[in-house]
Amino acid sequence: MTQENGQLYIVATPIGNLDDISQRAIQTLGKVAWVAAEDTRHSGKLLSHLGLSARMLALHDHNEKQRASALLQKLQAGEDVALISDAGTPLISDPGYSLVRLCRDAGIKIVPIPGPCALIAALCCSGLPTDKFHFIGFLPAKSGQRQQVLQAIPAGVGTLICYETARRILDTLDDLVAVYGPERELALAKELTKTFEHFAFGTAADIKAWLTEDPARCQGEMVLMIAPSQPVDDEIPAEVQRTLKLLMAELPLKKAAALAAEIHDQKKNALYKLGLSWTGM
Structure with missing residues (x-):
């Protein structure tokens, strides 16, 4: 048998x-x-x-x-x-x-x-788009490697979700600003289903301010969610876009956007977002 x-x-x-x-x-x-x-x-x-x-x-x-x-x-x-x-x-x-x-x-x-499942529980309460999302898991422990991972994520994958530890969350928020700029909308879910469950919303600066206001808030398990990039403003003149492309070939995006904005009297953040869209961020 x-x-x-x-x-x-x-x-x-x-x-x-x-x-x-x-x-x-x-x-x-x-x-x-x-x-x-x-x-x-x-x-x-x-x-x-x-x-x-x-x-x-x-x-x-x-x-x-x-x-x-x-x-x-x-x-x-x-x-x-x-x-x-x-x-x-x-x-x-x-x-x-x-x-x-x-x-x-x-x-x-x-x-x-x-x-x-923590990522699903967090996403459905985040107020961020749920029709498409990309789960990253835990980001690398070192800042440089974290930024490389974030930069390599292609555009159009939807809301990004990662797990993060309490001891690295502040550094990770800084890395998000370095890669995606200071205005990207975020949501942080902390201690899901536990006594001190909390959701924080806003920019990286907003969430960092909330976390550092009380040291006890930088404790526990966290799910960090990053809103998809917003469509780039189509009204940026072609001449400005050409300048930005030329500068990006020689300079880091942040410097290129600042210089192009100064040359053409444009908003630096708009040019930074445009550059991000070209690089697949």
């Missing part, structure tokens, strides 16, 4: 408020043979809160490739496995890709148990 494979369940868990877990997630976590968790101690507290006990295995960034093979063997032996992360939907800036890919290629059935 052929042994039937087990099933891999991708289970979303709360991002803060434990009441957000679905009934289906509870039932799934209660019936599987194994729970693969990013941090077994953290997830053990969730299972204990739900009144569940389960055999747990750690699956995180440092051991995923090795652990994925062991979990595949358990699935092929007929045991069901649930994959959870510390919070939210697994694989969204969390471990799990190697396991899911391995199981997919091996013919294991993969079952989504949907639920909380």
Whole structure:
């Protein structure tokens, strides 16, 4: 008799408020043979809160490739496995890709148990366009690399969304100004579904002022959203555009826009935005 494979369940868990877990997630976590968790101690507290006990295995960034093979063997032996992360939907800036890919290629059935996801929760309350968005995940830790990533994002992808840490948020806001200019509209979601949940809106300067007004505000988990660039003003004269292009060939955009604005008595910010549109920002 052929042994039937087990099933891999991708289970979303709360991002803060434990009441957000679905009934289906509870039932799934209660019936599987194994729970693969990013941090077994953290997830053990969730299972204990739900009144569940389960055999747990750690699956995180440092051991995923090795652990994925062991979990595949358990699935092929007929045991069901649930994959959870510390919070939210697994694989969204969390471990799990190697396991899911391995199981997919091996013919294991993969079952989504949907639920909380910080980026979606933040976006739908942001007041920014939701018809198109581009999720960046976590930006690099170093300023220069952050700016390179931001500069490489093509125009037309919609609202940009990234996760950011409290200790880097102020520097990241400065980098956004350096790349997109000071007037780009932003939204910051902080501590979603938790006691001190808060949304801040405005320019980078507005949000930075709010954060620095009280040091306690630069704590917790954050989702940063960046509005799409606005259409460039078509009324900028062709002669001005030609000057700007010539200057951009020799100078950084910020300097080129300032110089072209001075030569032609134009608004510097309008020329800066025009230059950004040419470079795909």
